[in-house]
Each structure stands twice: as structure tokens, then as C-alpha cells.
Amino acid sequence: MPITLQDVAARAGVSKSAVSRTFTPGASVSAKTRAKVEVAAQELGYMPNVLASSLTTGRTALIGLISNNFTNPYFLEIFDLFTRALRQAELRPLLINLSAEEDASKSLSMLRQYNVDGVIVASSTLPPDFAKVFHDAGIPVVHAFGWSSEAPQTGRVSIDNTEAGHLAAVTLIERGYQKVGFLGGPQNAATTADRLRGFRTELETQGLVPEVQFATAYSYEAGRVAMTRALESAPEVEAWFCGDDVIAIGAMDAATALGRRIPADIGFIGLNDMNMAAWDRIALTTIRQPAQQIVATSVDLIRQGIADPTKAPQMVLLPCTLVDRKTLRARS
Amino acid sequence: MPITLQDVAARAGVSKSAVSRTFTPGASVSAKTRAKVEVAAQELGYMPNVLASSLTTGRTALIGLISNNFTNPYFLEIFDLFTRALRQAELRPLLINLSAEEDASKSLSMLRQYNVDGVIVASSTLPPDFAKVFHDAGIPVVHAFGWSSEAPQTGRVSIDNTEAGHLAAVTLIERGYQKVGFLGGPQNAATTADRLRGFRTELETQGLVPEVQFATAYSYEAGRVAMTRALESAPEVEAWFCGDDVIAIGAMDAATALGRRIPADIGFIGLNDMNMAAWDRIALTTIRQPAQQIVATSVDLIRQGIADPTKAPQMVLLPCTLVDRKTLRARS
DNA sequence: CAGGATTTTGCAACAGGTTGCAAAAATCCC
């Protein structure tokens, strides 16, 4: 029993078209009819049905927001940013938890059923060609936080992970660490490979080669078990570059549990700079991703893709910066 | 250019109705036509357009998932659970970040425009009558994590916050604490009042009266500043019951910063039992909300509400339990 | 004020499905 166009038209004494046009920006309506319609709509409490109009316009203002990082607190910040930015752009997020999805291809058909205007993939672990499926289906898509040098041509926004690896290496070298390690996220995550490459390349210039280990997930637990193992197999490492803040925290707790003091005995540097990294009891030295900018740019790219579907996908890389706190020894 | 009903009908050599019925559970189609249609649909890659069908059926399978707790890591766990449970129920979350919304009433009209089948409010800080708006608009709604004894008649699922207050008090008494404090969440959050009431009542039986303080938000920062203030104004308090884990962590860091050792000098008990509470460097003794059950029940209530809109809203209270870790001194 | 240019308006078709109804087909029973 919601109010329809019909009802408003009847009350205002005009045709359906007139009402429709009143609510369509840029349509041709005289001031007089517009006024009549607006009064009637007001009185009736009319709201156009987006879904019905999507039938003809093909627009729903719905954006599929896909992620599989629901165990990494950093992503709550990301979701916060995305929901705000989308809201600003008059777009609505249809949230998909990909780890709950038995089959990724299902999410495509689902999103097609709902006629989403675009898709944002917010994930550092999804394979770089995941987003391509949507692109191929003609749906504007951007993959945020997941850039990789091997990724195919779809919209992408991310830091330069190779650069992040460099920065980590430079920082560790600068602090005088000689035996360093890399504790990456899941080995098959494309971002991990890039970070490692950058890290390695820079170390090589100093004739250093890192110990390398991988956690099975971007999570505290994974970081903890990986580091427990690593401290056994490579106890000589003096500082670790961790693929992610939450992994770093798990790793640090593993080190603490084995009696190592941070940063006196062993150093850690993370990546992301999630809010939590600044908490006193964490105080993690880390590499900051410009999340706000990544999100803003992603939404902007999506808007462009919606406005002009023929536009070629864009790829933007943003710079990352070091945030020095207390898990690395001071510059020697 | 997506495939439509029409296309499938043509290919299968049947009427539109036949195709429609094939995809409508419980409709009358012979096995033979169903088979023909399915083949054709398969070949063409047909997917029914949910939005179009919603026009006649009135169903969208869309559920508004509203929250304003995007800074509390606990809620990432909640979102994870909700997306999974909704997925299981073949429902899709349209995510709304209420803190980004300038005006709450806008979210109602927005959700109406999208014809959502139901609304889940996942928040401990939203006023208890917030959900009522949807109920009054005829949209099935359940407010999860926000029960309050003064809440109006809408669907609700939560722990019994008064009971949680009791439990906290009993625990502190049992450990021999005499001077205790309550550091609640935002003072106007209804859940806060209930927790305080339960806490106070139980303490009274022992002739104790708590110091009470409020944080301005459910966040680390808010907990930290509130506790810094509290340690100044009420330094004699030996143990604090904090309205939430993340507040507790902030509070504990404030205490540590002022040189108090936990639990030797001062004790803390939280509420929620978020994953992070179990991290070594946190090891928070806390009261556990059965999040999984709260979510499952909420989704179930929504399903019932959709199935039978005349059904009276249900309210369910779930029990909470103590999780003992390391921020309270041992039982004396 | 006439006549042409411009703007506004309503009609009807359409977007992609669903569904009541009556006709057609299949099934059943003796």
C-alpha cells in the first residue's frame, strides 16, 4: 500500500508523466505543474520506487561492495570509509562477504540479478583477476587495496606494494639491522609477492638477503603461529617486516611469549597503520596506507565508470609513508 | 543486453509464463517444460531480474543492515556473522553507516525506496525507539545488541544487560574488590543504563556503591580519556567494570600510562569478549555476549517477520557468561 | 494580433517479470 506515481498524479490532477518528470532532474516541467506535483507528493508522502525506475533507466545506485577480510580490524575502518564515500556519491553498498560465499562466481550472478551499477572489491587477498570478471560482464569495477604488478586491466587503486617493500627495507637498514626477515600474508596473495620483491631488491643493494616466511591469513592467529615457527627456524633474525599490522601484532605476541623484548631484542615493522597500531600497548612502527585517499579515489573511479561505461579502466597508485612508533630500535 | 525471460521463452518454445513458473518455487509446471526451459536458460545464461520481479511480488530479499558502530572492532565480527547468516537465509544486506547519515529519518525513506524486506539494526548506542520507525512503517525490524528495559515493542535480540551488570558485580565482589567503579559507554545509550542498574543493585546487597563514569563513545580513545579523568577524580577505585571491551582497553592503557599495574594495582572487566580480548597483550577478563546466537536469532526473527507480517514482534534475551583472563586478580 | 518558434503535456508503449483465469492437455477411473 505504498503511495505510487499514479496516486500522486491523480491528486495533483496531472498525468503520470508529469509526476515522473518532476522527480527526474533535467526533465521538462513547468514551474506550475512542478509545484502542484510537489504539494501532492508531500501530502501523500510519496517516494519514487528506485527499483521500478531501474527497469527503464538501468540504474539502481547499488554498488556491490565485496570483501573477504572480515577478520582484519583494519577493514572495519575501510568499510567505514567506503560507506561514507558512497553515501556522499548517492550510491548504496550491497555488502558481500566473500569468505561466506562458497563460490565466487555466484556473487557475479547475484550482483547481476540486482543490477548493480558498479562493484568495488576491497581486498588484499583476492586474486588480481577476480575483478576482471565484472569488467568483462560490462560492470564498472575497481579493486581497492589489491594492486599487483601482474594484475590485468581493470580499475585499481592501491599503494605501490613494491615501493612499500622498499620503504620497509630502507627503514630497517637505516636502523642498522643486518639480519632481517619478511613475514608475508598468504603466499598466494599477489600483494605479498610485490611487497617481498620490493623488500628483497632494496636489501640486495646492501648485499643482504631476507629470511622469508608466510602467514596463512591476515589475522592475529596466523601471525602468531607463523612467528612462533619462524623464531624456531630463524632465531637470528633481528627485525621482521610483516605483511600487515594485525599479523605484526600476532607475531610480536609470539616473540614476547618466547621471552624476546621488543624492540631491544627484536624489531617489527607492519603495514597499514590501522588505528589500533597507535594504541599504547601496541605502538607499532608501520607503513601507512592512505586509506582515505584510496577509498575516495575508488569511489570516484566507479562514478566515472558509471557515467561513461566506455571509459578505459584506470589504475592509480598512491604513496605510502612510514609511521615511526616503538617497535623498531632508534636510528643508530 | 542481458538475457530476459522473453529470450528464454522463445528459445525453449514456450510462453513467458512457463519460464517464470520454472523459476518460481511451488508453481505449476510439468517436468517436461521445466526441463526445456532449464536447458534454454542454461544455454543463454539467463538469470531472473530480482528487481523486476520485486515489482509484482513485493519481495526484494534486501535487508537494511544499519549500524553506527564503525569504530568498534567488535562490530566487524558482528558484520561477519550477519553477512554469513543473511547469506544462508538467501537475504542480502544493504549496509547503512548511520554515523555518516546526517539524518536518521533519511535512512527510512531510502530503505523504502529500495523496498527492503526487513531491517536489522545492529547497534548498542542507537536509541531503543529507533527501530520503531520501521515497525510503524510496516517493515519487519529487529534491533540486535541494543536491548533495553524501556524499549518499545519491536523485535529485539540481546543479552540481558541488567544481568550482565549483576554478573560483573558478583565477579568483582567474589575477587574481594571493595572500591569498584563503572565506566559506561555513552551515557544516553539505553544499554548503559541497564548495565549500571544491574551492577548497582548487586553491589547494594553488599552495602557497596560504585563510582560511576561515562565514556563519550565505544572507542579506545574515549575509554582512555575517561579513565585518565577517573584516575584523577577517584584514584581509590580498585576495579572497574567497563561498558565494552574496547573502552576497557583504552582505560587500561590510561592506567598503565599512569604507572598502575594490572591486575596488581587495579583491575578491569570488560564486556563483549571480542576476539581481540584474547590477544596476549590484552588478555582481558570480560563478559561474553553470545554474538553468534544473537545474530542467528535476529535473522531468524526477520525471516519470520517477512513470512508473516502480522506476527507480533518478538523479544529474546540471551545469557552472557564470564570469560576469565588476566585483568582481575585471582579469587581471594 | 497573427504566425512561427519553443516549451509543456499526455498518450501509449515499454522495461522484465508475475499471476488470475479460462482453455487445452494429461490423467484417472470404471
Add this chain to the structure above:
DNA sequence: GGGATTTTTGCAACCTGTTGCAAAATCCTG
């Protein structure tokens, strides 16, 4: 095999809006 039942099917109307088109109304100019 024939008639009564039951099931399946297609037609056409409908759900709520949008939009091309032609007619109607308004505006402008001389």
C-alpha cells in the same frame, strides 16, 4: 474408450516508473 478430474499452459492484465512522439499550450517577434 468415454467422461470426469486434475494438471499444465498461454493470454492478457498488471506491478511502478520512464520516455518518444505528437498535440496542446505558451511565448516571442514584428
